[in-house]
Amino acid sequence: MTTTYTLQHQDGAARAGIVHTAHGDIQTPIFMPVGTVGSVKAVAPDDLAAIGAPIILGNTYHLYLRPGDELVARHGGLHGFASWPGAILTDSGGFQVFSLNSLRKIREEGVEFRSHLDGSKHLFTPESVVRIQRNLNSDIMMVLDECVPYGADYSYTERSLELTTRWALRARAACPAGSVPNLLFAITQGGFFKDLRTRSIEQLCAHDFDGFAIGGLSVGEDKHTLYEFIDSTAPQLPADKPRYLMGVGTPLDIVTGIAAGIDMFDCVLPTRNARNGTLYTSVGKINIKRREFAEDDGPLDPGCNCYTCRTFSRAYLRHLYVSKELLSFRLNSIHNLTYFLSVVRQARQAIIEGRFRDFHAHMCAIYPDEAAAGAGA
Structure with missing residues (x-):
């Protein structure tokens, strides 16, 4: 079994460790600059190297639509195409697809959506999203999940959680543990219901994913609720795997996440602001x-x-x-x-x-x- 995480020190719930990837070891806690389309906005790879960023984030949805994952594969994957020597994590594109609202349809097979660029029709399945990320050759790939909208009721959130779990297991089957150098992280969901968050963790963490993320936070809730769900959810994730809080947030959000035991963070906030x-x-x-x-x-x-x-x-x-x-x-x-x-x-x-x-x-x-x-x- 491949070791993806080494815990080095712990102070309360806060952890210092190392995430092991094909493009180098990453000391944690870590913040990942967001390079949605293969470029962190306004900065070049040498700028990122100068500030010591060991890993950046790309996005499957955007890179699939433009310039296309197969073109990226022909140019050496995202590392070669973007001339980035460090590690790369790619989001599955689930959040972007589900943000399209009227432009997408969810079914068991996957999610059908229309491109925001030209209106063309596409289908993301758990398997195709893994295939696209393999073409991008990201070090850490995320499974396709449904990001539940803020305010969704219990019944909808429960159905969505079960679908996300089934999709995650299909993604794992399409990319068995240890079969490729790319790591595959599952995304726990459950909206703003603590029992559903626990159920999602129990279902997914019973399987051999390389890391686990908390999705569906920072989607419109107040700060107190955000911190409450970080504190209650993070400690339930496996201690021997990387823990990733997706899309959060401010410097204090990040330190609060670290206090709860989170290892990895990303957010567009520093470059957008x-x-x-x-x-x-x-x-x-x-x-x-x-x-x-x-x-x-x-x-x-x-x-x-x-x-x-x-x-x-x-x-x-x-x-x-x-x-x-x-x-x-x-x-x-x-x-x-x-x-x-x-x-x-x-x-x-x-x-x-x-x-x-x-x-x-x-x-x-x-x-x-x-x-x-x-x-x-």
Whole structure:
């Protein structure tokens, strides 16, 4: 049996470990920059290498539609096509497909949908999604699942959970454990019903997947509910496999997930907010377009050693943003990604040194409004 995860240290429920992939070992906890169509927006692979990102995320739905997974396969898989030497995780595309609403139909075989690009009709099955990801040659592949919409009732959520389980087992059958170097992660669902979350975990974790994800969170619920379900769900996942919280979230969301025992995170937030001028620093969020920075010669974040903070002033970064210069996207994105990676590295070190509780409290102090919302205040 292939070992995909090594637990090195634990402080409370928080874990420091290593995920083993065909393109290198990944120290956890880890944040994965999102490169939906094979490119992390506004930054190049050498930028990602410079900030020490060991793994990025791609998306099956988007890469299947354009440029096509078979074309990517002919060009050396996503690693060769995008000139990325590190590891890659690909989302199955389930979230994107189910976001199409009126453009898709769900049935036992899979999900039929129309492309958002040209309206052409397509069918994703558990087997075809695995095949597409094998063409992309991602290190970590995700099974096809149904992402239940926020507010779905118990009956719908229960039926969806059972369908997701059947699809996951079909994906595993199409890609037996140890048959390929690509790892296959299952996605637990269950909406906002704790008994269904537990049932999903019990059904899926009885099978030999290489890792397990928590899906269907951060879909419109309030912060207190998000944190409640992270805390109740994460500890139920197998301790000897990687645990991945999909699409979450802010720096404090991530640290809260780490506190519950999560290893892996992804979110578009750092790059999307960078393009909107919202930047994360060691003293909290700032909006670089504010007039107060017009003549500020200081670095964006004195506590950061990224290229942006080493080289440019807040005044220059504000000038780029208000002038709509494309360089603003790159410099802001480099910083935000550096910050998110710094947060998980600091969390890892705190776990190793047995002071994670203090680190968590420190992050709550930096983001007091989020911490209060998460506590239900």
